[in-house]
Amino acid sequence: MNAAYSKHFEAVSLCCHVKAPNMSLEAPAKYLKKSKSFVKQWVRHHSIHKNVDDLSNRGKIRKTTSREDNVIGNLFNQNPSLTLDKAQKKLSKKGIKYLKSLLETAFVKKRMEWAQENLNRDWDNVIFTDEASFWLSTSTKRVWCVKGKKLIQRTVKHPRKIHVWGCFNRRGFGKLLIVKQNLDTRFMKEIYQCALIPSADKWLGKGNRDWLLQEDNDPKYRSRLCSMWKEENDVQTLGWPSQSPDANPTENVWALMKMKLQGVIIKNQIHLARKIREIWRTLPVQYAEKLVESIPRRCQAILSNNGDWISY
Structure with a gap:
């Protein structure tokens, strides 16, 4: 009798056998x-089928064979710290790709409408903004190990990180703010005043409000306090579809910066902040121009892909 069958048998026996203590579901x-x-499932199964055997068609259809399972297990035994992300990158280098999850119909429709509406927009006077987090070290590291075998790894319970907010326009990259605390609604007002407005004045002339602010749909950007500040300061925002990081060029900036940080030995948060500022200052105007020039192509790609994900 295998272990699984034994559990099924015991569950039913403790509840239904004439000589059993007639327990409730909770006790067994x-x-x-x-x-x-x-317990409830197997009691019901026994009452219908008069046995505790697994149904032949029960469960999902297996995607791999037993031999393939053994190969996968051996790979992770050789390198227990191999993460799914690293495995994915190795497969990608071999030309094997995975598909993103499907977008909901409502999001697809909004993306299509947004792309059609902005396909021929003049993006020169749009200021792109976004925020990101940079970690001093990786957070909890998962490893693969055999059941029953403990592997002790020293980790930091709350890894240090810093939050950054940045903006750019076709004319170059603006101010970058680095903070330790989470960005909230009140702090966003300070960012608008101390970083967004000075950057806009530098690019488009002091006091000029003939430009659009691009932001994603983070709730704090749409909060009452932030909305009131924008209205009082005559800042107009550009509508942006939800679930659309692939349309946001600032995501490419963060990805580039994080790639440049790979392999750099970071000593502390101050050192990390300094390195981030150094990278930000070296981003050329030509890079900003290329990102802005990519927006119409992103819009066209969204339309060509019927609102689904695009490769940007």
């Missing part, structure tokens, strides 16, 4: 270290 579940739903 606790005894077997299983859930109440597990």
Whole structure:
């Protein structure tokens, strides 16, 4: 009798056998270290089929064979710290790609409408903004190990990180703000005043409000406080579709900066902040121009792909 069959048999026996203590669902579940739903499921199964055998068509269809399972297991035994992300990158280098999850119909429709509406927009007077987090070290590291075998790894419970907010326009990259605390609604007002407006004045002339602010749909950007500040300061925003990081060029900037930080030995948060500023200052105007020039192509790609994800 295998272990699984034994659990099924015990669950039913403790509840239904004439010589059993006639327990409720909760007691055998606790005894077997299983859930109440597990016990209930097999009691019901026994009442219908008069056995505790697994149904032949029960569960999902396997995607791999037993041999393939053994190969996968051997790979992770050789390198227990191999993450799914690293495995994915190795497969990508071999030309094997994975598909992103499908977008909901409502998001697809909004993306199509946005792309059509902005396909021929003049993007020269749009200021692109976004925020990102940079970690001093990686957070909890997961490893693969055999059940019952403990592997002790020293990790930092709350890894240090810093948050950055930046903006850019076709004319170049603006001010970059680096903070340790999470960005909230009140702090965003300070960012608008101390970083957004000075950058806009530098690019488009002091006091000029003939430009659009691009932001994603983060709730704090749409909050009452931030909305009031924009209205009081005559700042107009550009509508942006939800679930569309692939349309946002600032995401490419953060990805480039994080790539440049790879391999750099960072000593502390001050050192990390200094390196981030150094990279930001070296971003050329030509890069900003290329990002802005890519927006019409992104819009066209969204339309050509019927609103689905695009490769940007």
